[in-house]
Amino acid sequence: MTISHQPILDGVDPEIMDTLVTRRDAIRRGASVSSTVAAGLAMGSVPVMMAALSKDAYAQAPSAILDVLQFAFILESLENEFYKAVLGTSTNSAQNAAFAGVRAQIPASAQQVFRQIQKHEQQHTDFLRGTAIPLFGGTAPSWTANDFDFTGGSGSGNGPFLQATTQLDHLLLVAQAVEDTGVRAYKGQAGRLLVNGDDRADVALESALRIHSVEARHAAKIRRLRRSMNMDDTTLRFSGYVMGGGVAAAGAGNIANPPAGAVAALGLIYGGEDNTVHTVFNGTAAVNLDAATLSGLDVIGDANARRQAAMMAFDEPLSKEQVVAIVRGFIRSDSGHALP
Amino acid sequence: MAKHTQDSADALVVADADELMRPTTRRNFVRVMGAGGAVVLLPGVFSACSTTPGMGATGTGATAMDGGALTFDLRSDIGIFRLVHTLEQLEAAFYTAVVGSASFGTFFNAGERELFTDLRNVEIVHREFLRTALGSQAVPDVTGSINTTTLNAILSSRDGILGAARLFEHLGVSGLNGAGKYLQDARNLLIAGKFVSVEARHAAALRDLAPPSGQSANTAFAGDDIIDMNGMDVKLEAGAALDRVAATNLVRNGAVSSRNISNAPTATQGKASANFFPTTP
Structure with missing residues (x-):
């Protein structure tokens, strides 16, 4: 006030x-x-x-909640179709063929990881389409595998993440980035689902939170997988945290000569993850607290160690506009869909 | 507190219409609010509300948790954050004990020690952030109420530590997932969201490192026992989460349990939903 x-x-x-x-x-x-x-x-x-x-x-109008759910559905569809293409289970043979090269390099254990993750993405799209969106009177749009370009080339099939179709390291990096984008997107939209005492909004918000934490589990597992294959890359924490911000937080040190477009995209995906100032509202005023300079953190170590811990301790949101800027390249320009 | 969008700071005036609807505090709160420009300067972010009855008032000076002295009034964001603060205190104390224990270097390899040290550091940041945010409403230090017999038993084996760590992280994830709908300010919901995905990363990493019995090593990070048929994570209402804490016997005399909830969230905040939590996460 x-x-x-x-x-x-x-x-x-x-x-x-x-x-x-x-x-x-x-x-x-x-x-x-x-x-x-x-x-x-x-x-x-x-x-x-x-x-x-x-x-x-x-007060959030139902249309605002529906907008969030429709947006989430697009992201979940992208994730789901991505993993299906990777696993070779897409209904689109061209998408399956595109990932044939890298598929042969995926160890059986990681295949099982991908299958588990894909199962969840399918469940998320099913829930949004079959339950959440209809709850607010909407209908989920139709997105198919053919609407996406997983190289990030807007339909050219030759985008900055083309290497993910032939190199396992790059594929895992993209999977991690996709999951972290999902985490950040849900986090950024949660406030739009908050309508106290509205039973339907409660369902939407709680479902979104519960999906959001599953996406974080996925991202953490992929980070651990990548670390086990690149033991010296300590940005890829065994704890599954995002450390730092911007492209450095992607832990792309093992990717040789990443295309400039990929570096730029990762910069967007992890941009602002190094924020340590957070706003709380106490019923009277909004107050900003810097988590890196709190008292009581001495046991963590020096100021740099405390800042690193503070960056890891808070996952940061992305706005809808930021997410759209990230995913735009993964959608074919001739898909017939207009992004929100 | 009423709901705010993140960019509507100028509308704070009205937020407290909700507080005004609370009969016992209605008139007083208006007067408190009138002094709002001054209370911003108080040391604790939430301290302004300590002058308002019914907001979960176990303030500075209350150190004894035994006998139900610690209370959570979940009708406000402050009360909900006090509960989270309690859990974060226990987590931070537990990981501090793990990292400091004599067997830490023998039970765990370098990568595992990195994980536990990260967990300790992050839970300490969470604890101190909430303590600072809550100010005079912060929960007193709970470490004095920790049952050292239980703690030492946990610390005596690798499996004991991993099992307790998995439980704590899953209580964190499930508690925050269940509490979000009761928060009344979008900025506070965002704070909870920033916490919960970090707790989920812990939970996944720990299960990946040490899957519970019967879980595949490759899928345990998000196994079918903790992710339901809709692809959704664990979720507990506050009372159930606190009772799970009590069941660990890590806090003496059940000093942290559902009986510490003085007021449950009201229907105008949200409606309780079914819990989803396995016996052994």
């Missing part, structure tokens, strides 16, 4: 607030919101009118 708000607050009679700003159900469902505002206006009460307006701003 800022000082300038104090006079307004002082002028608010709690009982009037109680009367006018309690139609939570209606507001939550995006209905008859304006009547509350109108009531405030009719009474000539600026504070109450402002209160009602602001409360409206917090």
Whole structure:
């Protein structure tokens, strides 16, 4: 809160607030919101009118939740079709053929990892299409394997991640990056699903959180796989954490001569992961805390060690726009789909 | 606290309409809010709310947890974060003990020691972040309530340490997954989200390192026992998570259990859903 708000607050009679700003159900469902505002206006009460307006701003309309779910469905479809192509189980023979070279290099143990991950991505798309999106009155769009270009070439089949179709190291890097993008995307959208007391929104939010942590498990496992194949690359933590930010956080040290386009994409995917300042809201004010300079961290080590730990301790979100910028290259430009 | 979008800081005025609906605090809170410009300067981020009854008030000075002195009022983000703070304290204390134990170098190889040291460091950051954020509402140091007999028994074997670590990380993941819907501010939900995926990374790494009995080494990181048919992770309501903590007997006299919840979340925050958690995560 800022000082300038104090006079307004002082002028608010709690009982009037109680009367006018309690139609939570209606507001939550995006209905008859304006009547509350109108009531405030009719009474000539600026504070109450402002209160009602602001409360409206917090309520998420079903369309906003549906938008998040549809967006999630696109990302999950991309992930699912990617792993199916890698495993050779895509319904699109061209996608299967594209990954034939690298497929032969995948150890049986890692094949099993990929199958487990793909199973989850399929379950996520099924849940979003069959349950979550219909819950909000929507229909999932139709995305097929042919809509994607897993080289990141927007349909050219010759994008910056082409090496992933022929080199195992590169394939695992892309898988890790895809999973971490998913983690960051869900994290960035969670706030749009928060509508307290709305049963449907509860389902959407809790489901999203539970999917989000599964994506983090996937990313952690792939990091550990990559570390076991590149023991000197300590950016790939055995703990599965993301350490640092930007392209360095990808742990791409084992990729020889990565294309500039891949470096740029990884820079976007891990951009800002090194943030250590986080905002908490205490009911009165938003306060920023730097996790790297808290007291009580001495046992971790010197200032650099404390900063590294602080970067690992918080996974960072991506905005929808940032995610779209990342995934755009993986969707064929002639797919017929417009990204949100 | 009411809901905020991340970019609506100017709308804080209204956020507290929800607080005003709480009969016992309604009028007082308006006065407290009127002093909002000043309370920002108080040392603890959440300390402003310590003047408000019913927000989970076990403040500074309460050190004895035995006998249910520690209470969680889950009707506010503060109360929910206090619960998370308690779990993070236990995790940090546990990993500090693991890394400092005499057998650490013999039970675990270099890569495993790196993992546990990372876990210790990150849980310490979580603990200190929440302690600072909660200010006077922070949960008192719980290390004095740890049952050293139980702790030493866990520390006496590699499997004991790995099993306890897996349980703690899964309680963290499931607790945060279950609590998100009750948080009332999107910025606080984002903090919980930043924590939970990190806890999930721990959970996956530990299961990958040491799969529970019956789980394949290649799929345990996200095995069918912890991921349901919809591809969703573990989830517990707060009371169930606390009772799982109590069952470890790591905290004396069941000082951390569901009976410490003084007020459950209200229906206007969210509705409880079915729990999903295996016997041995």
